[in-house]
Amino acid sequence: MRLKREISEIDSIYETFFGTGTWFGTPPTQTIEYEWIGQNKKDVLLKIVVANANGTDQIRTIEYQDIYLGLDASITENDFNATIFPNPTSEDVQVNSSTNLKQITINDSQGKLIKSLLNVYVKSYNLDLSD
Numbered sequence: 001m002r003l004k005r006e007i008s009e010i011d012s013i014y015e016t017f018f019g020t021g022t023w024f025g026t027p028p029t030q031t032i033e034y035e036w037i038g039q040n041k042k043d044v045l046l047k048i049v050v051a052n053a054n055g056t057d058q059i060r061t062i063e064y065q066d067i068y069l070g071l072d073a074s075i076t077e078n079d080f081n082a083t084i085f086p087n088p089t090s091e092d093v094q095v096n097s098s099t100n101l102k103q104i105t106i107n108d109s110q111g112k113l114i115k116s117l118l119n120v121y122v123k124s125y126n127l128d129l130s131d
Helices: none
Strands: 002-009 012-016 021-025 029-037 044-053 056-064 082-085 092-107 113-128
Touching: none
Parallel strands: none
Antiparallel strands: 002 029, 012 021, 029 044, 044 056, 082 092, 092 113
């Protein structure tokens, strides 16, 4: 079975310089997606995305499935358990993990980066937050 989707998109950009801004429309984009699905199959075997730019069709992407392995092929369960205490704190915090940590990043409640450590490779780490 072949599916054909015709997609028309119009986007806009908001530009501002020292005061009120202005919305600018971008040229409309026409995209066509073709999908081929095999008999009694749920997954797409072949997908081709074609965009029309300035009156010329251009292939954007081609995706295909040469061997179906199923949705669970080569997926492993990640058992990641970590504890961080005490929380809240203004001094030290202890980080414990069931697996080796590669990186530790601490953010405040507003999302601001407080501290970042790279290449840690330990299961337990005492982090000084007094600064």
